[in-house]
Amino acid sequence: MSVTYRGRFAPSPTGPLHLGSLLAAVGSYLQARAHDGQWLLRIEDIDPPRQAPGAVDRILRSLEAHGLHWDEAVWYQSRRSTAYEASLERLHHDGWLYACTCSRKQIAQVARRGVAGMIYPGTCRAAGLPLRPGLGLRLRSEGIIHFRDRLQGEIRQDLAREIGDILLRRPDGLYNYQLAVVVDDAAQNITEVVRGHDLLALTPAQIHLQRLLQLPTPEYLHLPILVDATGHKLSKQTGARALEDNQATTNLRRVLGWLGLPGMDELAGASVEELLAWAVKHWNPSRLRQSSISVSPRDTNP
Numbered sequence: 267m268s269v270t271y272r273g274r275f276a277p278s279p280t281g282p283l284h285l286g287s288l289l290a291a292v293g294s295y296l297q298a299r300a301h302d303g304q305w306l307l308r309i310e311d312i313d314p315p316r317q318a319p320g321a322v323d324r325i326l327r328s329l330e331a332h333g334l335h336w337d338e339a340v341w342y343q344s345r346r347s348t349a350y351e352a353s354l355e356r357l358h359h360d361g362w363l364y365a366c367t368c369s370r371k372q373i374a375q376v377a378r379r380g381v382a383g384m385i386y387p388g389t390c391r392a393a394g395l396p397l398r399p400g401l402g403l404r405l406r407s408e409g410i411i412h413f414r415d416r417l418q419g420e421i422r423q424d425l426a427r428e429i430g431d432i433l434l435r436r437p438d439g440l441y442n443y444q445l446a447v448v449v450d451d452a453a454q455n456i457t458e459v460v461r462g463h464d465l466l467a468l469t470p471a472q473i474h475l476q477r478l479l480q481l482p483t484p485e486y487l488h489l490p491i492l493v494d495a496t497g498h499k500l501s502k503q504t505g506a507r508a509l510e511d512n513q514a515t516t517n518l519r520r521v522l523g524w525l526g527l528p529g530m531d532e533l534a535g536a537s538v539e540e541l542l543a544w545a546v547k548h549w550n551p552s553r554l555r556q557s558s559i560s561v562s563p564r565d566t567n568p
């Protein structure tokens with residue numbers, strides 16, 4: 267029996283999409299459609315304080331304007347607390363969680379920097395505090411994780427040395443991205459995750475969690491990301507402009523070029539749907555570049 271390819275795009279509604287997020291959306295879309303697969307949309311709205319009002323609607327409208335039509339109903343992480351809680355209970359039952367009372371400030375004073383932020387120094391690991399609401403919940407991270415990324419190649423990470431014990435539930439009760447993404451990639455039967463390579467360093471911890479929860483590990487393909495002249499990922503924080511939906515074909519042509527699609531000369535005057543249909547036919551992930559793509563402010567300001 268052949269398994270249907272299922273991919274997804276999973277924006278956080280912290281603001282409107284920009285060219286960098288469009289690149290991840292289009293990359294995951296083309297890979298799914300080229301495999302005759304489904305492409306799902308998941309809104310990662312698990313962090314209300316960081317959410318921008320109206321961002322969800324704006325993201326949906328932008329995707330539609332760029333011809334990126336998704337399958338099935340939009341999946342909202344804000345409705346998934348029961349599933350996240352059940353996974354935490356299971357991890358707790360198996361002895362993988364502990365309560366943590368450290369503040370960010372306390373951690374910052376002693377922590378080493380790892381590949382994805384500070385490494386928790388393990389202060390509360392052996393304290394055996396009861397897991398009550400109001401305390402952070404951390405996952406014991408150990409072992410060496412190996413996996414093969416379809417674009418970035420062999421990845422190896424020593425979890426304890428490079429990442430440390432990650433927080434799965436914050437003291438304010440909000441669930442961490444790492445927990446939610448693992449639970450939902452499995453619940454949505456995602457067969458391949460295509461996203462920006464800024465998330466590559468977080469992937470081994472996701473695989474660790476999948477194994478502890480006995481969930482399947484999808485394939486991974488980490489795309490190049492757009493960076494500014496100082497090497498920072500384009501984001502709202504670094505001043506990336508919101509996508510202009512009335513420039514959709516221009517935006518799409520740019521992104522398709524960055525994704526290694528050949529010249530689009532025969533496509534003068536094409537609609538977004540025509541551009542995407544052509545791109546699905548010519549999609550070849552081996553033409554992707556591995557590293558970041560530096561864009562000038564001109565590129566992000568049509």
Ligand code: GLU
Nearest residue numbers: 276277278310447461465
């Ligand atoms: N929400 C994440 C982001 O916007 C993407 C998560 C993922 O694709 O796993 O960067």
Ligand code: ZN
Nearest residue numbers: 366367368390
């Ligand atoms: Zn602690």
